[in-house]
Structure formats: C-alpha cells, structure tokens
Amino acid sequence: MFAAFDPIVLARIQFAFTVSFHFFFPAFSIGLASYLFVLEALWLRTGRQEFLDLFRFWVKIFAVVFAMGVVSGIVLSYQFGTNWSVFSDRTGPVLGPLMAYEVLTAFFLEAGFLGVMLFGTEKVGRGLHFAATGMVALGTFISAFWILAANSWMHTPVGYVINAQGQFVPAGDWLAIIFNPSFPYRLVHTVIAAYLTTAFAVGGAAAWHLLRDRDNARARIMFSMAMWMAALITPVQILAGDAHGINTLAHQPQKVMAMEGHFESHPHGAPLILFGIPNQAEKRVDYAVSIPKASSLILKHDSNAPLAGLDTIPDDQEPPVAIVFWSFRIMVGIGMLMLALGLWSLVARWRGKLYEWRLLHRFALLMGPAGFVAVLAGWVTTESGRQPYTVYGLLRTTDSASPLAAPAVGTSLVAFVIVYFFVFGFGTWYILRLIAKGVQVGESDPPQGEPVRTAGVVPGPAQPQRKDPA
C-alpha cells in the first residue's frame, strides 16, 4: 500500500515523528532532574516535610518520564542506521564519536544512579542518595551537551575534510567540531527551554491545586518556585533566543529568511511580518501584516540594515517556508505569553496576592503545557529550516537515506505511530492523573496498597526515620 510513496518522504515523516515524540521527554526530564535535586537539597537543609513530600511526588513522575525517554531514545539511536544509512556512513567519523561520548559520559551515569535514586532509599545514606540525585541531574545535562554538539555540527559544520569515500573526516581539532559556531547558542537556548518547560508544567500543576484549595501548602511552594523561574528565566531565554537568531543569520541565512517570510531582499531595512500566509509557489506572503524595518532592527540591531531574501538563492535550496514561518511564530508567541505570566506573578507577589489571585492561577494552569509546545515548535523551526540538507550546504536529505523500498519504511512508520500513541499516550494519561491527585500530606510515608520494589524497598527518597528494611 506504500508502493506509490517516496521512501525518503516516509523516512522523513518517521524521523520527524519519532524525534518529536522523544524530545518531550528529555525536555521534561532535564528540568525535572534539576528540580528534584533542588528539592532534596532544600529538604536536607531545612528538614521541612513539605520538600520531602514534593520530592516524593515528582520523583514518581520523573520515573515515568525517564522510562519513556529512554525507550524512545534507543529508537532514535538506531534510526540513523535504519533509515539514514548513507548519512551514517558519511558522517559517522565526525558525529559517531560525539554520540559515543554521550553514551559514555551521560547515559551510563543517568542509568547507573537512577536505580539508587528511585529505589536506594534505605540501601544508602542520605548523602549518597543526594549524590545519586545529583548524578542523574548532571547526566541529563551532559547528555544535552553532546547531542546538541552533534546536532549543531549538522547545522554549522566545521573542522572536517572529505575523504575519497565521501566521508566527513575530522581535520584533527575536536574542540572546533564540538564547539562549532552555533553550538553555544543552541545549548543555552535548549537547556533554558527545558528548565522553562518544567517550570511551567510544575506551575500549571500547582495552579490546578491552588484553584481547588488556596491554602494547600505544597501547591504554594510549587507555585512560588515555578513563578520565580518564569519571571527570572523567561527574559534570559528571550535574550538567548535573540542571540541564537543573530547567529543563525550569520551561518544559515536562508533559515532566517524562511522564519521571517522574506521572499525578497530588502536593501533598505526589512519589515517584520507579524502574520501572513507564506505562498512559496508565488514567492510572497499573502495577507501580510508587518512593521516596517523592524526585522532589520531585531536581526541586525539597525533598522536600515539590508537583508537578503530567498530570491538570492536557488529554488532547490529553499527550506519549506510555511512550516518554518509558522512554527517560529508559535514559539515566539508562547515566549511572550510566558513573559507575561512571569511579570504578572511578580506583580501578584508584590501585592501579596500570589496565592489568592484566581485569574493568575487560571492563566498559569493554561500555560502548563506551554513549554512543550514551544520546545516542539522551536525544534521544528530549526530542523525544517536546515532543509533540504542534513549536513547544512553539504549533504542533501535526499542523498542521505537508506536504500530501502517504500513498503518497509511505511510499515515501520505505521508501527511506530500505533505503538507510540498507545504507550506514550498511556504514560501521559497516567502523569496527568497523578498530577490531578496532587501531592499528599505525608507523601513520604510508606505507600499502602502499592507494590513493593527491590528487596522490600519502596521507591522514594531517603527516609531517615526508617533505617532498616522491614
């Protein structure tokens, strides 16, 4: 039934689908791991039961998120070979070592200490347990470092020569490859995005419970912490995003042209198109609403600076403009809403109404999933903007695929879609149900009626009052 399809299109859909699904989990677990680390630190420092309860609550969610991240990540690590084998052969000498380092420095660290973090409560002391939590958090960060180094290199490839077999071969300076021109911007922007994703998810969960009971002490702590993150970190993210955009303009101008909807060049200052419908066939943006010269002001910090448009590059090098244009606007729009919520929370805090202002809580609840949407939209912007290349300007997507027939790729695509919606749909439902139930008072007491994990130890944080397994 797939015989009529182009196998490369199917392979692209498959990669986009599996990577988008996967990306939710690390985006959540990077922030959540750090949050758990902070909660455990606060508990160890203050001894307050609320922090332990919060830790116990979020660690359950972390376990589910992490498991889903691991299994969907293994799929990705093999997908380079299954669907993109030519790409694997060509880029293996450069990208392979970066990803091997990710496994060696991050995946093992996370996996090795995760067991102790989840089930080691009574097997190790408080300090060691805290260290394990720290190692898991560190692992998620190191993982982001390497995978973004590899991904950034595909956007801004440097430090290679091409050998007789057509492979990219490192020229010898690995630091140049790792710290390629777009890497620092991408790393900062993505890690902050992960933190914000978690902050808004936690804030949304807290808002839900404050709306039902504004005196809920645990929800108050969650809400306050999340709103501090929203207020303080969102502006930082906007600055980081701006810097990343300027970097992209320098290295991948056609991506920015697509983001901005600039089909034509503007020698005397380019307008900022707020809305419109990109029409790639006719090379114009229909129904555009724009602010004159604002695009030049943002991108070049000079309203009269000239900006080149897609008319300066051949048609077969253009990215899919509509996708990039719209995903970018979704990301930026959500960023503005995040900023608004952060500022609003500051006003509420100032007036001493942080826990009383119902409208604020409703808005925070609505913004709970915002980080996920923004992360996905940003990811689509940057990855679609790289097309039609896998390695920017050097290796075309159409030249990267495996020699597979459409039925093979199509069948596996259908299998992935069914399994992912079933398995991860269930996981998401479970997490939402848990959040709706909320943090219980005495969350850290031994659970009743729940199954018991290793050696009679229940999953959870250090429980100092019980030194010996029963």
Place this chain on the structure above:
Amino acid sequence: MTADPTLATIWAFLIAFAVFAYVVMDGFDLGIGILFPTLRGEERDRAMNSIAPLWDGNETWLVLGGGGLFAAFPLAYAVLMPALYPLIIAMLLGLVFRGVAFEFRWRDPGHRRWWDVAFTAGSLVAALAQGIALGAILQGVKIAGRAYAGGWLDWLSPFSLLTGVSLVAGYALLGACWLIWRTEGEGQAHARRLAGRFGVITLAAIGLVSLATLTLDADYVSRWFAYPDIVFTAAVPLLVAVLAFAFWRALVRKSDVLPFLLALGLFLLSFAGLGISLYPDIVPPGLTILDAAAPAVSQRFMLVGAGVLIPVILAYTGWAYWVFRGKVGAEGYH
C-alpha cells in the same frame, strides 16, 4: 585520513565487549520477561523487583554497542541496519513495551495483566529479533559499493530462525539462573527447574548452531580447523563440555550463585566461538574490520575517552549492583 589496523582491532574488541556486556546483562533481564508467564503471583513481583533498579543500566550497553558501531565502524553500521531493518524495528518496539512495563505495571494495577503481557511479549520479540539478526549476519549480507544491496527480508532463513530461538532459550537460562541467585524458597526451586530445562535446550542449541554455522561458508571452516589455530579453537568446545558438566553439578547441589556464573561462562564461550568464525570480517562475507573502520583520527579520539570512562562506568555499575545485592522479597513493610 585513513584507518589504522591496530586501532581498528582495539575497537573491534571494545565493541565486542559492549555487545557481550549487553547480551549477558540485558540477557538475564530479558530472560525474566521470557519466563514471566511461568511465574505465579508473588514470584512475578519478586522477579520484577530484582531487576527494576538495574535494567536501565543494562540496556544502555545496547546503545553503546550500536552507537560504538556507528562511531568506530560507520560503514558496517550503514550496511547492517538496512539489512536487518525489520528486525531492528521489531526489537526497538519490543524494548519500548518492555521498558515502560516496568513502570506502568506498578502504576496501573487495573491493567496489570496487560502490562505483564506487554513485558513478556516485548522481551520475547526483542530477544528473538536479536537472535535472528545474529544468524542473518553469520549467513552473510549482500553489499554493493558502500551500501546494502539485498532485499528487506533477506535475513529470513531456517538458520536465522534457529539462532533466534537459540538466543531466546539462552536468555531464559540466564534469567532462571539470576532468579536462583536472587530468590529463595519455593520461587528458587521453581527457578532451578526452569534452569535445568533451559540448560538442556541451550546446550543443544549451541551444538546445532555451531554445526550449522560451519555449513554456511568455507571461511568459517578454515578459521576453526586450520593448523595450528585448531590447537586453540578446539579448546572452545572442550570448555563448553566442562562448563556444562559443572553447571549440572551446581544445579544438583543447589548452589546459589554458581549456576549464574557458569551460564555466563557458556555465553562467553559461545561469543568467543562467534568471534573465531567471523574475525577479521565485521560483516561477512568479506567486509573486514579494517574496511569498515572509521579514520584513525576518530577512533583515537574515542579511545582516549573509552579508556578512562569504561573502567569508571564499570566501577559505578558494580557499585549499583552491590547496593541492590541479596535476596529479593515480595513483601514490604510490616
């Protein structure tokens, strides 16, 4: 710019090590999934408890094996993945089900029966796919230029099905021996019976696969029987016989940990036998380790990290196993 024979050989051994680590570690926990339908009531909880904190680390070796192949031998990776396409996809989907079953089974008691089925089916499919893939590699892969040139079902043959079933039996043996080690009482006695049954099947499978392999390619025969190598290669089947005898005695004498160690020994010997058959090919027939190797500059860069990090990983993995040592209970607080 070019590959270096010494580095290529070192990396071949390192990846073989990662694959072996994966096979035995995820082997016993996949084995528990395979044995799950034979376990009853609390036996299931105990079995799951015994691997819950460890499976994630075990499975990471699969990522190192695959990622390492991509990095150190990109051509082999680029050829094998499309050649084994449906098997890899099946394995990954099996691992998805199995991995989430660890969490969901506890979290969703209402559907526990279905998550148990997912755990077993996922483990079985993953193990079978890995075993069939092994057979598919041994029987040879069609290559033209730098790409796979066969069809998407070339891997399917009686031989590859035999290796698939053999690996399932082998994993079940490892799982049963792990349970002997980690449980007590009636559950342990049950595990011992299972280990006996799968021990017989595994030994028969080792013999069958070994003989069948020799019929596949004249190179395999010469690698085993050429003089003077035969002095060393002959040791492999002899040691298998010795370990099989010791395994039997350990079972009969109701030893706790010996059956597991001896089963590991059987896997190590089988793995060594595989190496003897293949070396110096990485993808038979004819694609050697050196042909497929990444340029020396890549392999050297990774070797620095691997040399430092693999011992560190082994150290903290060992520590995690140590933390969760001892017999597992199914009961909690009283």
